[in-house]
Amino acid sequence: MSDELIQLAQSHLQNIPLQVISQGAEAIVFTTKTHPYLPTSKDSHTEYIIKYRPPKKYRHPQLDATLTKHRTIAEARLLQRLTNIPEIQSPGLIALDARNGIIWMEKVGYELIDYDDKISSLKNWLWRYNDNQEKALTEEIKIALEKVGCMIGKAHVNDVIHGDLTSSNIIITEAQEACLIDFGLSYQSALPEDKGVDLYVLDRAILSTHPKYAEQYNEWLMAGYERGYGKDKKSLIKLKEVLKRYEEVRLRGRKRSMLG
Template sequence: MSQEIVSKVSSYLTPHVPLNLIAQGAEAVVFTTNVHPYLPAKDSSNKSYIIKYRPAKRYRHPLIDRSLTKHRTLSESRLLAKLFLIPGLKVPQLIACDVYNGYLWIEFLGEDLPNNGGFSNLKNFLWMFASSDPYDPIVKETLIKVGQQIGLLHWNDYCHGDLTSSNIVLVREGFQSWQPYLIDFGLGSSSNMVEDKGVDLYVLERAIVSTHSLFAETYKEWLMDGFSQVYRGNGSNGEKKLKEVISRFQEVRMRGRKRSMIG
């Protein structure tokens, strides 16, 4: 299946666009390339870009499939464009999109940042420290930053929809500093509902617990510390909204626990 998709994408992009398959999920396939969709090859060959492609689903009627592909690709591209303009919020920049064929060209994170020394997703980052010092000050600082990014997202009334530790990318800046970016907004939305925000937080909590259960309680505290800082920085209104989100988060958590007990 992977080779079939690669062949299809290659034929769409013409043979002069090299592709490197880096991820394949239920919804989309992700490639890297060193060719910009608009710039001449000589001006972009020293950089990398992300191509996200939504392949056709054979179990759906072709008309329904094309409609869903167009809607979801357009929705994600619009959301990314809006989020990129929010001060302080770190998301990859949208470069181009083809909503009819299900393609997004997105910034490859990290290459243009000063003192770049690599990148990782949050899941692998925490595994990296688990065997040495899971409570390293770098881990605390980074998780607080992650919480701040989620806080900024929610404060501006947007939700991620699939907020796992794999969808948070950390770009290394300098020797001991990591900048978190939120990625993959295929299920994202504009929402001021505390239920949606509570679900976002619960999904991330479950991701942390499932992969780093020994340290999860401390990690959750650091995440919520950063998250709360954003809301509290907006005065009494922020304090009020923070209480509402945390209250709903606890309700969502209790519902999740009951479902787990029932099976």
């Protein structure tokens, strides 16, 4: 990880202790015990997440600044909207510095590494049982995956497209509740095609990380997803259209794989 990028983030967050969690193509994620507005107690164990989009040197500076500001505001708006959808657990927005590409949010197991056994990404949580088929296909796993699917269904009902639905971006808590994180590629859309693609990304993610049990895992996820739409006639019509597009996207994906 580039020390230059970390120093650049620190220049915008002076006197804020930062600990790097992860770095992706678009952003660096830090954790801190300092709140942007409230005093921090020495005995406080509360942590917050800071997501920083550093400048991209390959882009024209003015274009890069505009894109960074736009994407940061879009992500913050989506996080704020999700707080009004009780069925979807996600990080709460605390503060925003759009010009410098910084979002300050609540920590809900955002870390992509497991230093706390009480909080785990779905990917790592499932990997714990990967070598034991008896444990990998228990009712406990089924219930958790159905909860994940239901939450994604609720997101799609509200026209929220995650954009990067991998098992690393889904958190399973100690109480086996599901939480969505990392909305950097998220957007709003009512199009069944966009929802079908979102589901296909998750389908492929499960297949690539848990191939031994992918068929059963995806079946449980989809059972929860369908439940997330509810049972009223209008919602069921929308669900049918999304599932149709999802199957079409899967078929296109298989054809691409066969053709290489």
